[in-house]
Amino acid sequence: MAGTYSRLQDESQNEEEEEAEEEEEDVEDESEEEVSLQVDEDGRVCSGQGPLTQSMTFEPGARVRDAFVADAALAALRRCAEVAFQARPSKGRYSSGKTFWAAWGQEPRCELEALALGILHCHCPNPAASAGVEWWTLCLEGDSDVGWHWDRDYVLEDSGVNIHPMLGTVTYLSGKQPQLSTLVLDVLSPTSRDEAPVALPAANAQALCTAVPPRAGRHLVFDGRFLHGAPRFAGVEAQGPRRVTFLANIWVGHKPGNADPLPKELQRWMEESPQLRTAGAVLSASPKCVQPKEVAAGDTLASFPLEGGTLSLAPPQDPQGGGGDVLSYLAPVSWMARPGTTEERL
Numbered sequence: 632m633a634g635t636y637s638r639l640q641d642e643s644q645n646e647e648e649e650e651a652e653e654e655e656e657d658v659e660d661e662s663e664e665e666v667s668l669q670v671d672e673d674g675r676v677c678s679g680q681g682p683l684t685q686s687m688t689f690e691p692g693a694r695v696r697d698a699f700v701a702d703a704a705l706a707a708l709r710r711c712a713e714v715a716f717q718a719r720p721s722k723g724r725y726s727s728g729k730t731f732w733a734a735w736g737q738e739p740r741c742e743l744e745a746l747a748l749g750i751l752h753c754h755c756p757n758p759a760a761s762a763g764v765e766w767w768t769l770c771l772e773g774d775s776d777v778g779w780h781w782d783r784d785y786v787l788e789d790s791g792v793n794i795h796p797m798l799g800t801v802t803y804l805s806g807k808q809p810q811l812s813t814l815v816l817d818v819l820s821p822t823s824r825d826e827a828p829v830a831l832p833a834a835n836a837q838a839l840c841t842a843v844p845p846r847a848g849r850h851l852v853f854d855g856r857f858l859h860g861a862p863r864f865a866g867v868e869a870q871g872p873r874r875v876t877f878l879a880n881i882w883v884g885h886k887p888g889n890a891d892p893l894p895k896e897l898q899r900w901m902e903e904s905p906q907l908r909t910a911g912a913v914l915s916a917s918p919k920c921v922q923p924k925e926v927a928a929g930d931t932l933a934s935f936p937l938e939g940g941t942l943s944l945a946p947p948q949d950p951q952g953g954g955g956d957v958l959s960y961l962a963p964v965s966w967m968a969r970p971g972t973t974e975e976r977l
Contacts, residue, residue: 668794668885674822674856676794676884678760683884685759687797692854693815693841695921695957699850700802704742704913707901709804709875711742712768715897732890735762739910740898743768743877746802748910750879754798754852760884765796769876773810777861779937781820782880786888791824796855796880796887805875806845811861813843813851816944816964818858828938831966840962841923842947844955845874848915855880864933864946923959932963940968 671677675684688694700708715731731747735758739745743766751764769777784794801813817839821830831838843851853859880887900908907913928945935942945963949956 668792670792670794670822674793674795674819675797676882678884683759684797686757687755687881687883689798689854692817692839692857693843694852695841695843695923696850696852696918697846697921698848698915699918700746700804700848701907701913701915702848704746704907705804705847707742707907708746708877708913711901712804712875712877713770713873715743716768716770718894718897730765730767730887730890731893732886733764733766733893739908740893741900742907742913743897744893745907745910745913746877747879749914750800750802750850751881752910753914754800755881755883758883761886762881762883763886763890764879764881765887765890766877766879769874769878771874773872773874774863775874776811776863777813779858779860779862779935779942781858782855783820784885784887784889788824793820793822793824794885794887795820796882798881799853799855799857799859800879800881801843801851802877802879803845803847803849803851803875804877805847805872806849807847810845810874811863811867812845812958813861814859815841815843815851815853816858816962817854818964819856820858820938827968829940829942829966831942831964833967834965836964837961838964840944840947840960840964842958842960844957845876846955849921850918858937860935862933862935862944865931867946921957923957926958926960928960928962937966940966942966 669677669679671682675682677683733739733744733747733751735751737748739748747764747766751762755762771777781793782796782799787794818829818831821827841853843849926947926949929948930945932943932945935944943963943965947958947960947962949958
């Protein structure tokens with residue numbers, strides 16, 4: 632799920648202009664690189680020798696583990712996530728959708744990189760090609776929603792292709808009182824941007840939906856091609872302190888153009904947590920797999936903006952998640968373009 636980050640500014644205007652020029656060059660280089668990028672029949676990045684999905688699991692499409700993060704690490708990670716989220720003034724290199732990048736073989740330089748690399752190694756222990764993790768944090772009020780979207784390399788949008796991460800993840804660093812759930816739909820976007828932007832009919836479709844309420848230490852991993860968000864349905868109460876989440880996308884064979892190394896001012900460890908300075912130390916030794924509770928869909932449809940149109944979706948019968956239960960249900964879902972944006976629907 633993509634976020635917004637900015638680097639703390641103490642640089643001169645000339646330095647900023649130089650960085651902007653470098654970024655433009657990076658984007659051009661990225662676009663040129665994509666000429667030879669290969670995608671398999673499932674819409675995943677591959678190589679001439681075959682798929683790059685070695686050592687990764689994609690079934691079921693969304694999976695949840697509780698106690699994924701070590702209890703001793705939660706407080707420090709939460710503080711670090713808030714610092715990273717706040718490091719975003721109105722100007723600077725990390726505005727407008729920038730995310731951070733940690734490569735497979737690097738050593739962590741702060742607690743957040745330790746968590747990112749721990750997630751990468753957990754879900755992709757033996758990558759088939761160059762791999763890394765794109766990460767960012769969100770610190771939102773308890774009732775703030777996150778719009779429906781697909782994670783992808785947004786730099787490549789103008790080139791006419793949708794390239795998604797292999798896996799997407801959400802790790803919850805807070806969450807006790809009722810807050811908005813993350814919903815994951817097994818709805819894919821077309822590989823080519825020349826096609827209709829949403830591969831859903833205007834009515835009478837269903838998609839498997841997983842609803843995950845926040846809980847401190849809980850971890851959600853899902854197919855990186857899936858549609859997801861944290862929508863607010865009518866009548867759902869959300870309250871409590873800020874919702875702090877750590878988002879990490881796993882990429883193999885490709886690095887998204889907007890993801891850059893962590894800026895130096897954030898490359899520091901919390902003094903009180905030297906024991907957390909390895910990728911594995913921030914993760915629990917005994918995470919618990921969560922079996923979703925199967926429920927029915929609600930009777931009414933809610934509407935949300937998506938890709939120049941309107942997504943209509945039924946919530947689960949218990950959108951509050953039964954006080955913390957992970958829910959699974961077949962959701963009535965459809966999408967319709969706004970007049971003048973797309974002529975035909977699939």
